[in-house]
Amino acid sequence: MSQTLTHTLNRPALRPDRNKGRPAWDEQPGAAGQTLKGGVLLLVLAVVLVPLWIVVLTSFSTSGAINRAGGLVLVPDGLTLDAYRAVLGDGPVTRALLVSLVITAAGTLLSMVVSVLCAYGLSRSRSFGHRTILMLLIVTMFVSGGLIPTYLVVTGLGGYGQYWALVLPGAVSVFNILVLRAFYSGTAADLIDAARMDGCSQWRILWSVVLPTSRAVTAVVALFYAVGYWNSFFNVMLYMPTESAKWPLQYVLLQYVSYGQSIPGTTNSGFGSLHQQSAPLSLQMAVVVLTLVPILLVYPFMQKHFKTGVLTGAIKG
Amino acid sequence: MAGTFTTKTKKVGAGSSGGTEPAADAEPDADGRARSRKRPGRAEEGGLTWRLRLRRDRSLILMTLPAVALLLVFNYAPLFGLITAFEYYDPLVGVLHSDWAGLDQFRALFNDPLFWGALRNTLWLSFVQLVLFFPIPIALALVLNSVTSERLRNFIQSVVYLPHFFSWVLAITIFQQMLGGAGVLNHFLAQHNLGTWDVMTDPHTFALLVTSQAVWKEAGWGIIVFLAALAAIDQNLYEAAAVDGAGRWRRMWHITLPGMRGVIVLMLVLRLGNALTVGFEQFLIQRDAVGHDTADVLDTFSFYYGITTNNYSYGAAAGLFKSVISLLLIWGANRVAHAFGEDGLYRK
Numbered sequence: 001m002s003q004t005l006t007h008t009l010n011r012p013a014l015r016p017d018r019n020k021g022r023p024a025w026d027e028q029p030g031a032a033g034q035t036l037k038g039g040v041l042l043l044v045l046a047v048v049l050v051p052l053w054i055v056v057l058t059s060f061s062t063s064g065a066i067n068r069a070g071g072l073v074l075v076p077d078g079l080t081l082d083a084y085r086a087v088l089g090d091g092p093v094t095r096a097l098l099v100s101l102v103i104t105a106a107g108t109l110l111s112m113v114v115s116v117l118c119a120y121g122l123s124r125s126r127s128f129g130h131r132t133i134l135m136l137l138i139v140t141m142f143v144s145g146g147l148i149p150t151y152l153v154v155t156g157l158g159g160y161g162q163y164w165a166l167v168l169p170g171a172v173s174v175f176n177i178l179v180l181r182a183f184y185s186g187t188a189a190d191l192i193d194a195a196r197m198d199g200c201s202q203w204r205i206l207w208s209v210v211l212p213t214s215r216a217v218t219a220v221v222a223l224f225y226a227v228g229y230w231n232s233f234f235n236v237m238l239y240m241p242t243e244s245a246k247w248p249l250q251y252v253l254l255q256y257v258s259y260g261q262s263i264p265g266t267t268n269s270g271f272g273s274l275h276q277q278s279a280p281l282s283l284q285m286a287v288v289v290l291t292l293v294p295i296l297l298v299y300p301f302m303q304k305h306f307k308t309g310v311l312t313g314a315i316k317g
Numbered sequence: 318m319a320g321t322f323t324t325k326t327k328k329v330g331a332g333s334s335g336g337t338e339p340a341a342d343a344e345p346d347a348d349g350r351a352r353s354r355k356r357p358g359r360a361e362e363g364g365l366t367w368r369l370r371l372r373r374d375r376s377l378i379l380m381t382l383p384a385v386a387l388l389l390v391f392n393y394a395p396l397f398g399l400i401t402a403f404e405y406y407d408p409l410v411g412v413l414h415s416d417w418a419g420l421d422q423f424r425a426l427f428n429d430p431l432f433w434g435a436l437r438n439t440l441w442l443s444f445v446q447l448v449l450f451f452p453i454p455i456a457l458a459l460v461l462n463s464v465t466s467e468r469l470r471n472f473i474q475s476v477v478y479l480p481h482f483f484s485w486v487l488a489i490t491i492f493q494q495m496l497g498g499a500g501v502l503n504h505f506l507a508q509h510n511l512g513t514w515d516v517m518t519d520p521h522t523f524a525l526l527v528t529s530q531a532v533w534k535e536a537g538w539g540i541i542v543f544l545a546a547l548a549a550i551d552q553n554l555y556e557a558a559a560v561d562g563a564g565r566w567r568r569m570w571h572i573t574l575p576g577m578r579g580v581i582v583l584m585l586v587l588r589l590g591n592a593l594t595v596g597f598e599q600f601l602i603q604r605d606a607v608g609h610d611t612a613d614v615l616d617t618f619s620f621y622y623g624i625t626t627n628n629y630s631y632g633a634a635a636g637l638f639k640s641v642i643s644l645l646l647i648w649g650a651n652r653v654a655h656a657f658g659e660d661g662l663y664r665k
Contacts, residue, residue: 022465023552025559029463037460041473044457047533048476051491054501071504072494114383121380128370133381140388142644145395146636147619148629152401152412153394169391172384202376231484234598238624254486254602288490295482302482303475 052292059083059285066281083282092244093252093287100230100248104294107167107229112222114172119180120206124192137174151238163246165239166232173228176221183217184210223302230294253287402633415630422634432635434610435618442614443592445524450532451588454539455581459573461540462547474544477537485598488534492526493517517603520611527599542580550576582659590647593639615639 159165623632
């Protein structure tokens, strides 16, 4: 024990900066351990960030730079916006981008309205029938009809080739409702009772009391829904595999980059005219970056809200 | 089918949440209906009859209706659609009027080498992911937890969570660009005269490829639950152990790992319960590259041999087979968790 103590007492004096946040009883790790840990963490960071760097850089590179690099570019050589000009011209990628944005916005709005209402409706303990409805919800997390019966229901309702088929079947996430509900159950019961006494309707309470006090968790759930809509492609494969004019961006990316097909209807669009100036690879990477950008844009906010959401939950809970 | 599940779980719900309900009033219920004697705790709340409570809470119930309606249409209606697995379903005449097949679809399924291939692939890929994927988030969480600088820790977390929010299309495109025939890896190999190795189309290494994709995309996100478990461990335990002379490793063995045990068992239960679900979209995208012998799993089997061939009943039978086995797996994994004295997914 004495050895440990002298060890920990001596070290901070030598390297005060390294020991910030380390409790006094904790011994300073050895050099080998530190190096190994640093190496592992660096490797982890590199594995995530380097591919993203290469993809983004290639999308901004001139065809000369891409040719010199023999493919993907690792070091900035010549930079240009040509690929984005070509992709964002009057072509299928622009249309797919718009489709994706609209589906994501509309779907997220619908999902949030439905989920917030349902979560609040179930969050008041002792309300009539809430346990029955809750069980009705939870059952769907364990038992599902599966792919084909769902497909038959959606197509039976005339969903083939319709945009609603991409939104409605997955509009309700029971898990998200449970997250919201757990939060609402913990929000200021006194405040709600007081509002009730003052004669507020439940709708009014939800709008003026519950929602303003739970912005963080609402934001986190909205972002989870939004990411889900933005990233989905299988329902396109299922419900509109042939109607290329309606495809959202992920499916266009799949066709164009992964399957290496040319996008139908590109002959008279921006692709044809700029094909000689920009290497196709930079165009492909530009499409990749376009699918990535919205995620990267909302990500910092998501992080912040995630943290505050957890914190407020802990304080109020 | 849905009906039986609802009633069964309703009972469970009423029983298990009874503890959180306030005890029934000491006074007997005013109107003394037979109904209130059956469920004293619920009907006597505030001395209100169920009619009054319904009136009082009607706006709350109204709020749940949109979600319930969507679930009824897109989750419960398909449950009845499972009948197609016992029919020769014909889209032209509909579910109700298609010819009854009994167990013929299942007989055909069990005689189909493609189905057994898909099942074998599913189990094999699931096993490889369990062995190679499962420990990584735990190890990462331990390493990250030992980083003392909060800013550095937050930065690393932000980076490793990121790929979770990418689509599979995007993740696989990135892998294609790194490891594919024209990718960074092969460019490097060619430059150093080491030949070529198109990882993306090599069936022999497919299990490793999809596992590394899953690790790249989800392992970082997976550390959240373990970090939460680590944060919940009482720091005084570490101090007491350190004062008693326990070194770094002994503290990890006697404090950290027992503190994470519950979460680890829970994640293991979930993983085993989902053993038949191994990244559907991931295989859909890469099937053409490595061939169906390697990439078909149970989920994609339903899609390729049910929907794209219009053989709906056959695909539904495969889906039903998977669902039933999955439920059994969840149940079994929970039994194992209970045997180890852990809660698992639900309590005993």
